[in-house]
Amino acid sequence: MRRPLFLFFIGLVLGEAAAIFLNRIGFFVMALFLLIFMIFCFIFYRKVRREQSLFFIYEVLCWFFFLMGGIAFFRASYFNEIDRILSKKTLTGTLIGQVEYVRQNAEGEYQITVRENSFVVNENHLKDGIKKNLKKCSISSIKSNLRQTKKLPGKCRLVKIPVSKGKIYPGDFITCTGKLKAIEEQTNPGEFNTKIYYYSVGIRYQFFGENLTRKRESPLSLHRIAGSVRERIDAIYRHILSDTEYALLKAIFLGDKTDLSKEQKHLYEENGMAHLLAVSGLHVSIVGGMLFRFLRKKGRSYAFSCMVGSGILFFYAIMTGFGNSVFRAAVMFFCFLLAQYFGAEYDMISSMSLAGILMLLEQPWRLLESGCVISFASIFSIGMILPIAKELWEKRSQNRLIAGELPTESPGRKIIRQAFLANIVISMSITPLLLRFFYQWSPYSILLNLFVIPAMSPLLISAVLGGLLGFFSYVAAFLGCIPAVVLLRTFEMIFRLVKQIPGAVIVTGCPPWWEILFLYLIEISFFFLWYYRQKGFSVIFCLFLIAGRCFFTVPALKITMLDVGQGECIFIKMPTGESMLIDGGSTSKKNIAEYTLVPALKYYGTDHLDYVIITHTDEDHISGIRELFEQNYPIKHIVLPDTKAMNSSNTIRKAGKKKGYSFLKISRADQLNFGAIHLRCLHPQKGWEAEDTNSGSLVLYLTYDKFTMLFTGDLNGEQESLLEPDRGEESMPSVNILKVAHHGSKNSTTKSFLEEFQPQKAIISAGKNNLYGHPHKETIKKLQKNGADIYGTLWGGAIIIESDGQKYKINYFKRG
Numbered sequence: 001m002r003r004p005l006f007l008f009f010i011g012l013v014l015g016e017a018a019a020i021f022l023n024r025i026g027f028f029v030m031a032l033f034l035l036i037f038m039i040f041c042f043i044f045y046r047k048v049r050r051e052q053s054l055f056f057i058y059e060v061l062c063w064f065f066f067l068m069g070g071i072a073f074f075r076a077s078y079f080n081e082i083d084r085i086l087s088k089k090t091l092t093g094t095l096i097g098q099v100e101y102v103r104q105n106a107e108g109e110y111q112i113t114v115r116e117n118s119f120v121v122n123e124n125h126l127k128d129g130i131k132k133n134l135k136k137c138s139i140s141s142i143k144s145n146l147r148q149t150k151k152l153p154g155k156c157r158l159v160k161i162p163v164s165k166g167k168i169y170p171g172d173f174i175t176c177t178g179k180l181k182a183i184e185e186q187t188n189p190g191e192f193n194t195k196i197y198y199y200s201v202g203i204r205y206q207f208f209g210e211n212l213t214r215k216r217e218s219p220l221s222l223h224r225i226a227g228s229v230r231e232r233i234d235a236i237y238r239h240i241l242s243d244t245e246y247a248l249l250k251a252i253f254l255g256d257k258t259d260l261s262k263e264q265k266h267l268y269e270e271n272g273m274a275h276l277l278a279v280s281g282l283h284v285s286i287v288g289g290m291l292f293r294f295l296r297k298k299g300r301s302y303a304f305s306c307m308v309g310s311g312i313l314f315f316y317a318i319m320t321g322f323g324n325s326v327f328r329a330a331v332m333f334f335c336f337l338l339a340q341y342f343g344a345e346y347d348m349i350s351s352m353s354l355a356g357i358l359m360l361l362e363q364p365w366r367l368l369e370s371g372c373v374i375s376f377a378s379i380f381s382i383g384m385i386l387p388i389a390k391e392l393w394e395k396r397s398q399n400r401l402i403a404g405e406l407p408t409e410s411p412g413r414k415i416i417r418q419a420f421l422a423n424i425v426i427s428m429s430i431t432p433l434l435l436r437f438f439y440q441w442s443p444y445s446i447l448l449n450l451f452v453i454p455a456m457s458p459l460l461i462s463a464v465l466g467g468l469l470g471f472f473s474y475v476a477a478f479l480g481c482i483p484a485v486v487l488l489r490t491f492e493m494i495f496r497l498v499k500q501i502p503g504a505v506i507v508t509g510c511p512p513w514w515e516i517l518f519l520y521l522i523e524i525s526f527f528f529l530w531y532y533r534q535k536g537f538s539v540i541f542c543l544f545l546i547a548g549r550c551f552f553t554v555p556a557l558k559i560t561m562l563d564v565g566q567g568e569c570i571f572i573k574m575p576t577g578e579s580m581l582i583d584g585g586s587t588s589k590k591n592i593a594e595y596t597l598v599p600a601l602k603y604y605g606t607d608h609l610d611y612v613i614i615t616h617t618d619e620d621h622i623s624g625i626r627e628l629f630e631q632n633y634p635i636k637h638i639v640l641p642d643t644k645a646m647n648s649s650n651t652i653r654k655a656g657k658k659k660g661y662s663f664l665k666i667s668r669a670d671q672l673n674f675g676a677i678h679l680r681c682l683h684p685q686k687g688w689e690a691e692d693t694n695s696g697s698l699v700l701y702l703t704y705d706k707f708t709m710l711f712t713g714d715l716n717g718e719q720e721s722l723l724e725p726d727r728g729e730e731s732m733p734s735v736n737i738l739k740v741a742h743h744g745s746k747n748s749t750t751k752s753f754l755e756e757f758q759p760q761k762a763i764i765s766a767g768k769n770n771l772y773g774h775p776h777k778e779t780i781k782k783l784q785k786n787g788a789d790i791y792g793t794l795w796g797g798a799i800i801i802e803s804d805g806q807k808y809k810i811n812y813f814k815r816g
Contacts, residue, residue, distance in 0.1 A: 004014040009353035011062035015069025056133035073364040086182040093121040110161035117152040154204030172220025173488030178209040179458030185562040187797030190603030200369035226319040236470030253463040255279035255320035272445025281329030288313035306337040324372040331355035348383030369435035381429035432519040439602040474592040509605025558803040564792040565589040584624035593627030615698040642667040643688040705805030712741035720753040734758035744775020754786040
């Protein structure tokens with residue numbers, strides 16, 4: 001077998017994937033079944049062929065890597081004693097460890113990665129907190145277990161450390177008092193998965209420090225030297241460049257995005273160029289390969305060139321934080337150098353497989369990290385698929401020639417053709433994954449990469465040259481960085497122009513894995529149809545796919561109560577395609593539009609909102625909507641309650657008017673229709689007068705054939721009696737789902753109200769450990785006594801409801 005490492009890598013990936021989707025018993029049963037199947041195949045083969053084969057040795061080794069992958073993931077997911085406590089609450093104590101990486105954010109605070117951590121729990125915290133959460137354990141046993149210094153199984157990320165506390169360098173040994181927290185899990189669709197990202201780089205804890213003390217310095221530590229060089233280059237860039245170019249060059253060359261503005265990030269992301277803002281394999285190959293080739297051209301030996309190239313590359317990787325893509329590229333580059341030194345043939349797929357095996361065994365969570373998956377998919381497409389595509393292209397070109405005719409193609413045209421083919425192959429390989437992880441696609445990125453990727457070499461050479469010259473002269477540094485500045489400004493100009501073209505960004509939503517596999521099958525089919533020149537069949541194939549899409553079952557009504565902490569936000573996706581937001585605010589989370597609302601909308605394939613309904617104007621219901629206004633997010637209609645308070649003076653209405661949004665007012669008996677779905681307003685009456693905004697909250701009654709749901713805003717108990725139908729109005733049956741009013745306050749959801757509507761399920765939006773104690777115990781008891789099943793965002797994250805009009809299902813987004 002030519003590439004056994006690739007087979008072993010596939011076995012390891014499948015083993016970890018099986019461990020993720022199965023429990024321990026299921027995984028080991030599957031491993032045992034595969035082993036028995038392999039033994040059966042081996043016995044059958046020996047009886048038929050009566051000869052030995054290395055294939056079965058490879059099979060056994062592949063099974064062994066499958067087993068190792070599963071065991072490695074179970075070990076990485078194991079919760080120790082401190083993990084179990086942190087899953088319930090925060091611990092106060094002292095952290096001891098060695099600094100691995102230091103970054104200073106825009107607010108003037110340190111973000112520090114610490115390894116070889118030990119933690120001592122504060123004794124007062126044990127008395128006050130743990131006793132309440134671990135009732136089965138005696139406080140004395142917990143003290144005896146945790147009073148000793150406990151080693152943490154993973155790195156820790158220290159945040160919000162004031163710079164004024166003293167200069168900290170990588171390699172220093174520190175102690176810090178503060179609060180230890182577990183990494184937060186993803187609780188909303190589309191939200192950035194912090195847990196997977198930090199686990200993939202070995203960070204398992206967050207520590208909010210207060211008093212930081214340096215115990216011991218390590219002046220000769222490689223991490224300290226790399227950190228000092230990085231800090232000096234950062235200062236050079238800051239001195240000689242404008243804020244815009246400084247932030248971009250700092251992100252591209254040093255891997256630090258803290259100074260990038262939101263506009264810069266969105267510009268690169270929406271053009272499909274976000275990979276330029278992270279230190280990746282491209283940077284490693286340019287830095288290491290450039291130095292290696294330079295030394296060889298100067299007549300240096302292979303041994304010297306390999307040692308210097310690998311040394312500088314390793315130093316650069318430490319300086320930029322040794323991310324997942326850098327780790328993969330560094331291992332592959334070392335394999336390349338070894339092949340050069342020993343005069344062996346370099347195989348990209350084998351080196352990629354070795355890097356994958358080392359990375360997944362060291363940290364199995366990398367299998368779930370989007371950047372790591374896309375990085376390996378890109379390398380696989382370059383090393384495995386691109387050679388096949390080139391061969392087929394050459395055969396196709398040869399078939400077009402007349403017998404005896406020689407191919408005539410200029411070198412320039414050949415280079416452009418090969419670059420375009422490479423871009424097409426890479427894009428086809430990673431586009432389904434981009435849709436899965438980022439929910440949008442930039443079709444023009446294929447053409448942009450034809451210019452941007454070749455331009456990265458001179459840009460990085462200029463950045464390196466400017467940074468090194470800055471150690472001697474700022475003038476020389478500025479002159480060295482001029483090519484980089486010119487290219488960055490050219491990038492920005494082109495990206496802004498492309499962004500104005502229709503279809504520059506296509507929001508697709510998050511396709512399930514079976515659709516991802518279907519997309520790959522479509523791409524393979526189109527590729528072979530292109531090769532065999534079956535244009536007519538291609539048209540029929542496209543029409544077949546469109547027809548299949550049109551004859552799919554009608555999509556379900558989707559209602560998602562997002563987890564926005566102490567606040568409320570409900571997103572509704574109609575079967576007819578319309579999208580609606582009912583409220584959107586929080587008092588415990590900042591920037592919820594950027595980090596929660598917009599990602600969720602993209603997750604559901606929405607790039608605009610048809611309706612935004614504001615039940616009332618409390619901050620915990622409108623802060624995110626105000627942020628959407630500031631972003632000029634496309635909204636067709638904003639719906640407000642028709643009350644005197646809304647008609648007089650209202651800040652949210654004024655803010656929307658300035659942005660040119662259209663406003664509608666509704667009151668009791670008004671109705672919004674979406675095909676078979678009807679949304680009827682039950683409260684307030686037109687011209688409602690009340691100083692308390694909660695009493696004038698919009699109450700909406702949704703019907704979809706047999707499915708019903710009631711949205712109650714922050715309505716008080718006194719006004720709930722007004723929801724009963726007036727004479728001549730249609731009576732309302734019991735509701736399937738009730739959105740509990742006022743975050744579960746005891747002053748709402750009265751006994752008579754519950755007897756009137758008889759909800760089967762009740763959903764509550766509230767933040768963990770909020771100041772108001774929502775939801776109140778009295779409300780929970782009333783709901784339970786009435787027979788309603790209760791769901792809350794504070795217990796399981798976002799709540800997702802789906803209905804086809806006949807049946808419905810309700811689940812938490814966060815499982816387990």
